Amino acid sequence: MAELVYPPVIGVARTMFKALDLRFDIQGTEHIPRRGGAVLVSNHIGYLDFVFAGLTARPAKRLVRFMAKESVFRHKVSGPLMRAMKHIPVDRAQGEHAYSHALRALRSGEIIGVFPEATISQSFTLKNFKSGAARLAQEAGVPLLPMALWGTQRLWTKGRPRNLGRSHIPITVRVGREMAADPEEPTVSVTERVRARVQELLESAQRAYPVRPKGPDDTWWVPAHLGGTAPTPAEAGERG
Template sequence: MAELVYPPVIGFARVMFKAQGLRFDIGGTEHVPREGGALLVSNHIGYLDFIFSGMTVLPAKRLVRFMAKESVFRHKVSGPLMRAMKHIPVDRSEGMHAYAHALTALRSGEIIGVFPEATISQSFTLKSFKSGAARLAMEAGVPLLPVALWGTQRMWTKGHPRQLGRNRFPITIRVGEQMTPDENEKPGALTRRVRLRVQELLEDAQRAYTGRPNGPEDRWWLPAHLGGTAPTPEQAAAMDRE
């Protein structure tokens, strides 16, 4: 079936990014499979992460169907677009329907995108991963594709105003090699291994990042361990609980 909505949305996003002066450094796109199902697994630091992680598959002429919370599909603007782009709604009180939907899509050769931290990390460090992504990939018999994003939090993230004007922010993205389960590997072990790989990619993206704070008051987007004023992981966990 022809994709009538997704390509124009991508084109619009590219025009907007150019107008904003965003500078992209994307590495590892050669690891994206040219055909067949795969589960894209990314860290989550901003509201626009699905757009940026989805950009990694474009050189392979692929599209990503993201699993997103069901409330996004109820919005009068985003809802029709999300459905037309064949993203997958997730009702957290009834998650098996979304799981079955994603499983069918993976087996039919789609790339499915997930954020296994489940929510945005307000410390901008990697939170623990839910094991659902590993279970899904193992049951579908597809590889996991690890992705790390950095700089996207500067545009729009939880607890901070949007910066969607001409800001010229650098955005750094790293894609790792496809990962498959080892023989007799359990979902929990695979989850830990994938998280470790995303952590390595994230550190690589942070080292390569060319952006610098615009003064002392602009250190909010840097994690505490990198000299920033973002909450520590412990503080962020307490904020999530509240």
């Protein structure tokens, strides 16, 4: 079936990024398979992460179907778009429905995007990973694709005003090689392995990031362990 909505939305996003003069450093897109199912696994630090993660699949001419909270699909603007792009709503009270939907999509050869931290990390460090991504890959017999995003929190993140002016903000993305998800391996072990790989990619992206805070008032987006003023993981956990 023809994709009538997703490609135009990507075009609009690219136009917006050009208007904002975002500076992209994306490496590893060659690891995105040109055919067949896969579970793309990324850290989650901003509201626009699904857009940037999805862009990594364009060189392979692929579209990523993201699992997102059900409330996004109820919004009068985003809801129709999300459904038309065949993203997958997740009702946390009835998660198995979303799981079955994603499993069918994987078996039909789709790439499914998952943020296994479930919510945005306000500390900008990796939270614990839910096991769903690993379980999906194991049951569908598809690989995991680890990915890390950095800089997206400076555009729009939880608890901060949006910065969608002509900001010249760098966005750094790293995509890792496929990781096997052996059905015989304990799911918790697969989850730990993919989290460790995302952590490595995140640290690589942070090292490569081309700018540093401009002053004491511009350290909010840097994790505490790197000298910034973002909340520690413990403090972020208390905020909910």
